[in-house]
Every structure is written in structure tokens, then in C-alpha cells.
Amino acid sequence: MALGVCKAWRAVIDAHRLLRVDLLPFSLGGIFINFNGQVFSEYFFEPSTTPTISLMSNYVPHSTRSGRRNVESHCNGLLLLSGNYVVNPATRWWAQFPTPLRPESSNKFSYRNYLVFDPILSPHYEVFSVPYISYHGLTEESEWPPSSCTLQVFSSSTGGWEDRLFVRDGEDAEMVSDMFLRSAVYYRRALYVRYYTPNIVLRISLLDGKYRAIKPPSDTQINEILSLGKSKDGVYLASVGSEILRIWVLVESCGQTEWLPKYRADLKWKLREKLRSSWVLQDVNYYNEYNGLAIDKEEAEMEARAENDHGPFLFLGFHPFEEVVFLSRSLRWGVAYHLTSSKLQYLGYQYPTGYNYFIAQCEDITDAFPYTPCSM
Template sequence: MEVVVQQERRTCDQGRDMHMEAVIKLLPDDVLADILRRLPPRSLATSRCVCKAWHDMIDAGQLLRADLLPHTLGGIFIDFRFLQVSELFRPSTRTAVSGDLTYSSANAAVSEHCNGLVLLPSHTVVNPATRQCAQLPPLPPLPSRAGMEDFYVLGGDKFLVFDPSVSPHYEVVSIPLVPFEERLGRMPRESEWPPSLFVLPVYSSETKRWEERPFVRQGSAAGTIAGMLEEDRLHLGVKRYGVYLRGALYVQIQNDFCCRISMADRKYRVIRPPAGMEMAEYPELHLGKSGNEVRCALVEDAFRFLRVWGLDESRGRCKWALKHRVDLRQALARGMCRREETDERWILENVNDGGGGSDGEEEGDDQAPAKSDYMSFLGFHPFEDVVFLCDTLTRGLAYHLKRSRLEYMGILRPRHYGHIAGSVAGVNASFPYTPCGMGELS
């Protein structure tokens, strides 16, 4: 039935495109371009999706302003333990987007980011560049959740889907997780996970409601529910990241497995962990993207080595390929260039302590460590072959993978953070942020 509906939808879309193209031919190109040019960015992005002819005209005339699209790195949102508001670590001299999101929610800790939009634990979607926000409705008791309510404890993991160059609308996908043994109820432990037909709750800003969408699995499952229960003990509290690229949502599920979810054709594929992950003492895989490639990274061996993989999707494959292995201690021993010699310094906004920013010059908490005890991975540069690291929860570093060069960016430790968090200080999650100046949230 689902296949028939999709075929009918494609037939209708093709008929609509043919009709629109016939109408467009009646108008001179310069007249149509002038009409489209008068539209606001949100309406122009919608018009780009109407038919192929409009899509081509808008792109050829560069009518959609590139400066409003998420094509630059605005900083890194960092969610520190015991702080209610995520801090924005950003360049100090550029025109900045404020990282203070307390106008949208008291608990303004960023839990997800996609092309300029961020998601907060209060289920609020925020655009920091336009300072607009929208509250998601509660996840309803959908039929597919019957008997699986505990798989959506705290709502499950939620991921944003947004590409303003394609559509002004966003979606939020809720991914269920295998709960603890005592909460499984009558669910068969030998069942495959994820199931062959994965029915996911999806919120659409266009329809303003949650709906169920079935996704058919291609290939094998990650394992069984029993297997997830046995292995997931090592991954308690680990942040699971998502990436939206070329119409597909890539998400981390459990036990270092990932899923590639094709939003258009309603199919998904399980991606197995990179080779050698089982040997990692603290398996904390970080999913992200760099350019047009999905990547993942791991800091291992007492936080000494960094490994970076790229996802090989050629010839129908979906497999991780090792791209870089970096000895971080050797990189530190070689020394690093300081960012003030090459570019602007980066600062932390310190919104949890009244703002004002910090460039690391003041005394006390903001001083760099005498030695490097451990490294944390903060994320991938979305447009360059660079990764961001945190040295002993104090210094922000950039490692240029192609040039094997370490660069000091600035101090990223929140002011007085040591007194607030004590021995449990750390980073819960981090998100390279790409500002988007388009559209209104709804």
C-alpha cells in the first residue's frame, strides 16, 4: 500500500511540474525573475521547491541570498555539566550571533543542531541568528508506541532535519531507544533491533503536528534487544549525535551503531561501528560532517590518540573508512601556532556568569593548564578538514588534519566553573554552529 501511495504522489508531482512549466513559459524570464526577487527569503525558499523550472531560475539568478544560508562557522555551542545554559565559544572580532538562549527557555542547554537551528531539552526549536523560537507540541500516544512506551523514556532521542536551501520548513524525528531490562515488559528479548519496519514519530513545522512514518530497513539489523541490553551498559550517558546531509538523516543509536534514514523514500540502513571500536576503553563516538562527507571520531588510549573515519557510501556501501590517526601528545610536543598570529582569538561568552566574554587573560579559573591531562572532542569544522578539541577542559584547540598542525584558539573554560562543578566538571555535548538568517519559526 505504501508503494502505491508513493507512486501516486510521484505521478501527481510530475503532472504539477508540467503544468507549472507550461505557465512559466508564458512569462518572459526577466519578468518572472523580478517577481521572485521581491519575495522574502522564506517564501523564495518555498518557491524553489514548487517545480524544476522555478528551482533552476532561482539558482541561476542567485536570487536566494547566500549570506543568509548556513555557510559559515559561527562558533561552537558547548553544554557543560551542571550549567543550565550552553556556552557559545566563538570568534571575538566578527559580528557575532549571541549564544544567550535564555529568552526561549530557562533550561537553554543545546541538545541538537542542524543548519542554524538548535533544539533545547524543553522541546523548543530556536534560531539564535533571528532570535525566534517555537515550542513543539507533546509527543502524542501514537499507535506504533503501544507496548513500547518505555522506548520513548523522556521522549527518546530527537533530531532536527532542516535545509533552508531546499525548504523553509523543519522536521524533528524521535528515535526510540532500548530501555533498561526492568522496563521492557513483555517485549521479546530475541526481537531484532531496530525492527525491519521502523515506525518513527516525526514532527513537521509545515503541518504543525506529529505523525507516524514507516521506514523500511535495507540490510541487517544492529542485533537483538537482548544484545542491546547487554552492551549498552558501557554507553550510559553518552551523547548521540545526528547529521542531516543530502536528504538523509544520520543518527547514532546504541552501542556505536548508526542509522542512515532516507527521509524521501522512507528507507533506512544500519551502519556498523568502525573496526577496532571494541578495543576502546571509553567508547564515545562523535558523529558529524565535514564538507559533503559524514564523519565520526574517537579520542582513545587515555585520551592520547585521535581517530577519524569517513563514511564510504560508494557503490551502495555504508561503511566507515579510517582517514586519520593522530598522536595528540606528539602534536602538543611539536608546539602549536597561536590564533592571534593567523586569525582572531576565540572567546567564551560566559552567559552563565553574567556575560562579558573571556579571552583567557584574567586570573584564576581561566588560566591554561600547566600540563595536558586529557583531550575531549568538540566537533568537526563543517567546511574545512579541521577538528576541534578541548584540552583539559580549559583550552580550545583546532587540529588541521591535512597539515598535521595544532592551533590554539582561546580559553573555553566557563568563569568560576571549577567552583560550580568540582570534580564532575566536563562537557555533555558540543555542536559547531552555522548561523542561518532565513525564515520564521512556527
């Protein structure tokens, strides 16, 4: 299928000499998954249709057993790893950026970094350091988001951090005593960041220097776990509770934002329609961290496979180009739910070798990132 590129995009591409459209991130490669307590993020993919990427542990600097290299953010083929590393797994390119200097007034905040990379517009990337309020940060309620906020932004084009002022647009802020950051997506020159308590999404516009707090869908509960992502029609939210999957899409028009219900499915009834695939886990932690320890890999895998796979679903992410969501079943099985056909597809076994031997009762998936390779 031919890809059409509008004249404005062609002009931008030509201006930046980004003529190799075939190298841009237009396909899904796999999913990077952070298992609690693991040193490296695991890569879950389909080897028959997706080129195998090199283990990042082979070329990204790390200190064995102490220096974690988990994926913290993904944007159009680039990964941001813990330790201030930006990596392109498709080309084995990596770079490290410095930690910003914080003003004394920022001591009451914690920070999380998010990556912004748009190869259509520029070969350079930016890292946004976004503040949040932790339990130890405040003893009293505070206005959030404030009327204006200065964010620290690292640019690869200058090699340094700069302060950028953003002004609140839209409704007034709420009074909160704690706010925790979770996932973020970049879409149409804006960074959408999801806070966990309360469930709001902060839309940070890179075009006009404004940001807006977007309230959750009206039919959600206060403590409902919502997952933010990007897919075929833009910015999405998902909720997987009691095996009920609900999907909303964000509609933005004339300065107004609204979450519209898009899909709802009872997953437990879909298990009768299992389709099988052959995705595999790269198992980087076993070969880098556990190998050589007192563990029988075959025996450990057989025990883990024999365990009950009828536990809860965890949300892994949205397919970036198709109406598909990715789920984890009991941490053991990767699952794809096709929204338009209502088919549930078991992708493959995704449980890391030896994980239950060394993590005991702390097994969990803390983050997951659908990955779109970029060969630039």
C-alpha cells in the same frame, strides 16, 4: 570565491522563493558546548571574524535555575533546545513545539529529538523523535533495529506530529538489551544517528522511507568512544583515545556502506607546534546564574587558568567545510587540529567562570555542536 549553484537547486530555490543565497549557512560561526550541570549551553567563538550572537537567555523563555535550555541538536543554523524550543540565534527567532503523544507500546523505550532543516529545499523544519532502549526498558534482549519502525515526526509546515513508517534495509539486526542515543547529523536527505551501545550508526533516508544499521569501523574496539559529524567530504567518525586521533569517512556506493580510514595523528607530539588564536567563551551561565553569588570572578578565573592544562583531549566536533577537528584540552582550552597540515592550534580559554566552584567533581562536556549561522 563565487559559489556555484546547479540548475536543479536554482529551480528549488526559485520555487520556494529562497533567493538570498548569502543568507544560507555556508560558514562556521562558533561552537555551542554543553558543560555538565550548566543551565545554558556556552558559545565559544572568534569575535574578530564572527559576529557576536545575542545570549539566548535574553529572549528564549526559561525558568531560572530549573528550566534548562541546553542545545540538543543543530542543523544548518537552527538549534533544538531542551524544553521543545527551536531557535535561530542569528535572527533571535524562536518557536516551541508540542510534546508528542506516545502509544502504550512505546513505554519500554526512551526518546531523543533531532532536528532536520534544509533551507535549500524548504523554509520549514522537522523534528524526528528517535527511540532507544534504556537499562530500565527491557529485561531481555531485543532485536534492534527492528524490521520496520514507525517514527513520530513534527513538521513546522503543519504544526503537528505525524507517524512515518521506515523499513529496515541491509543486514539483519542485532540482539541487544540496551542502546543509548548520542549525536546525529543530516546529510543529503538522510539523518545519521549514532548509538553508543553498540557502536552503530542508523542511516534514516527521508527519500525512500528506509533505514540501515551501519556497523563501526572494523579496527575499533567494542567500547571505543566514537564521535559522529559532518565535514568537507560527507559523514565522518572520530576517535580520541590515549591522545591518538583517528578519523574515518563514510563511503556509500550501490547500496553498500563502508568506513574508510582517513587520518591518524599522535596529538601529544603536536603540542610542540602550538599556534595561538583568540577565541572567547560567551560565559552566559556566570552572568545569568552565578552573578551575585559569593564568588570573585577574577580570582576564580586565575585559579582555573593556573591549573594543569595537560589533561586528556575531548572531541568537540568537525569543521563543517574544512578538514579541521575541534578538541577540548582538560576542559580548559579549545583546540583545532588541521588534518591536512598536521598543525595543532590553541584557539582560546573555554572554561566557564566559576564552573569548578559550583560543579565540584562533576566537571564534564556532555555535547558540543559546531554552529553555522543562517540569517533567513
